[in-house]
Amino acid sequence: MKIERIELREIKLPLVTPFETSFGRTYEREIVLVKVYGAGEHGWGECTVGENPFYNHEWANGAWTLIRDFVAPMVLGKSFDQPEDVPALTNKIRGNKMARAAVECAVWDLAARQQGKPLWQLLGGVQEEINCGVSLGLEDTDAAMLKKVEKEVAAGYQRIKIKIKPGRDYEMIKTLRKEYPTITMSVDANSAYSLNDVALLKKMDEFKLLMIEQPLAYDDILDHAELQPQLQTAICLDESILSEADARKALALKACRIINVKLGRVSGHTEARKVQAYCHARHIPVWCGGMLEAGIGRAHNIHMSTLPGFTLPGDVSASKRYWTEDIITPEVTVSPQGKIARPAGVGLGYEVNEKRIEALTVRTETITA
Ligand code: OSB
Numbered sequence: 516m517k518i519e520r521i522e523l524r525e526i527k528l529p530l531v532t533p534f535e536t537s538f539g540r541t542y543e544r545e546i547v548l549v550k551v552y553g554a555g556e557h558g559w560g561e562c563t564v565g566e567n568p569f570y571n572h573e574w575a576n577g578a579w580t581l582i583r584d585f586v587a588p589m590v591l592g593k594s595f596d597q598p599e600d601v602p603a604l605t606n607k608i609r610g611n612k613m614a615r616a617a618v619e620c621a622v623w624d625l626a627a628r629q630q631g632k633p634l635w636q637l638l639g640g641v642q643e644e645i646n647c648g649v650s651l652g653l654e655d656t657d658a659a660m661l662k663k664v665e666k667e668v669a670a671g672y673q674r675i676k677i678k679i680k681p682g683r684d685y686e687m688i689k690t691l692r693k694e695y696p697t698i699t700m701s702v703d704a705n706s707a708y709s710l711n712d713v714a715l716l717k718k719m720d721e722f723k724l725l726m727i728e729q730p731l732a733y734d735d736i737l738d739h740a741e742l743q744p745q746l747q748t749a750i751c752l753d754e755s756i757l758s759e760a761d762a763r764k765a766l767a768l769k770a771c772r773i774i775n776v777k778l779g780r781v782s783g784h785t786e787a788r789k790v791q792a793y794c795h796a797r798h799i800p801v802w803c804g805g806m807l808e809a810g811i812g813r814a815h816n817i818h819m820s821t822l823p824g825f826t827l828p829g830d831v832s833a834s835k836r837y838w839t840e841d842i843i844t845p846e847v848t849v850s851p852q853g854k855i856a857r858p859a860g861v862g863l864g865y866e867v868n869e870k871r872i873e874a875l876t877v878r879t880e881t882i883t884a
C-alpha cells in the first residue's frame with residue numbers, strides 16, 4: 516500500500532444536548548476528519564480528541580498541527596504491506612495517540628475498500644451485533660438525571676453509565692438506584708477522586724454497580740491497584756490504558772477487572788486488537804468506550820466492537836442521541852434490544868455524507884507526498 520494524499524478537514528458539530536463530565540461541559544464538537552487516498556481508493560478516519568486537553572493531553576487544534584507536520588510526512592509515499600504496518604511509521608512520535616490513530620484508522624478503511632471487504636472482516640470481527648449502553652452526562656438535579664435514565668431504559672439500552680464527580684456521586688446514585696433497582700448501571704469518574712476518597716468509593720458497593728470507571732488519576736495504575744482490593748465493585752480503567760503494555764501492567768497489578776478500549780486512546784485498530792486479544796486470553800471483559808464521535812468515528816467503533824471479547828455493552832449508541840443529522844447515512848440506529856447490527860457494506864459500510872461535511876467544514880488542508 517502507499518498513501519498518495521491526505522486531506523484534513525475540521526468540522527464543527529453542535530451536540531443535541533450538552534455533555535458534562537467531571538472535567539467540563541461540551542456544547543459543540545470540533546472534529547478533525549482525515550481522508551487518505553491510495554491506488555484510486557480512499558479511506559476515512561475521525562480524530563477522537565476533545566476540544567481541550569482535559570480528558571488527555573491532546574486537543575483538536577493540536578492534533579491538526581501534529582498530523583499535518585509529523586504524522587502525514589511520516590506516512591505519505593511510504594510503501595507498506597498492510598494497515599498493521601502504519602503504527603511503526605509514526606511510532607517515533609511520543610504520545611499523541613489519538614492524532615496518530617486518525618490516520619491509522621483511515622488506512623484500515625482504505626485497505627478494506629481496496630480489498631472489497633467490510634472493515635470488521637479485515638479486523639477479524641466475529642459478532643453480528645454489538646451490545647449497546649449509554650453514557651449519561653451530569654445534570655444539575657437528580658430529577659433531570661432520572662428523566663434521562665428513564666428515556667434510555669425505554670429505548671432498550673442494556674447498560675446505563677452515569678458520570679460522577681465530587682458532590683454529585685453517592686446521593687445521586689442512591690436516588691437513581693431507588694427508582695431503578697435492577698438495571699445494569701455503572702459510573703464513570705474521569706479521574707475525579709484520590710485514595711483519600713476510599714471510604715466514599717467503598718460505600719458505593721451497596722449500589723451493585725457493574726463497574727466504576729477510572730476513579731483515580733488518569734496516569735496512575737498503582738493507586739488503582741491499591742483501591743481495587745478494597746472494593747467489591749469492579750474497577751474499569753479508561754484513561755490509564757494507552758496500549759497492550761498498559762493492559763499487561765494493570766492486570767499484573769490487579770488494578771482493574773474490566774478494560775474500556777477506545778480506538779483513539781490506544782493509537783488505532785492495530786493496538787486496540789492487541790489490547791482486546793491480551794484481555795480475551797485472560798478472560799478480562801472489554802468494551803468500546805466513546806468520545807462523542809460523529810459517524811465516521813462511530814462506524815470505526817462499531818467495527819472494532821465485533822471482535823471477540825467485546826462482550827459488555829459499550830458506549831456506542833444511536834447517532835440521534837448526539838446530532839440533529841449525522842455525517843454518515845444511514846445514521847447509526849439501535850434496536851429495541853439495545854443492539855447495533857454490524858454493517859454489511861465495503862469499508863466502513865456507511866455512506867459518508869460529503870455534502871453534510873462540506874456544510875460543517877471550518878477549514879481544510881491537503882498534504883501530498
Ligand atoms: O470517559 O468515557 C469517557 C466522553 C468524552 C470524554 C470521555 C468520556 C466520554 C463519555 C461519552 O463517556 C461516551 C459517548 O457517548 O461517546
Ligand code: MG
Pocket residue numbers: 703705728729753754775804
Ligand atoms: Mg471513561
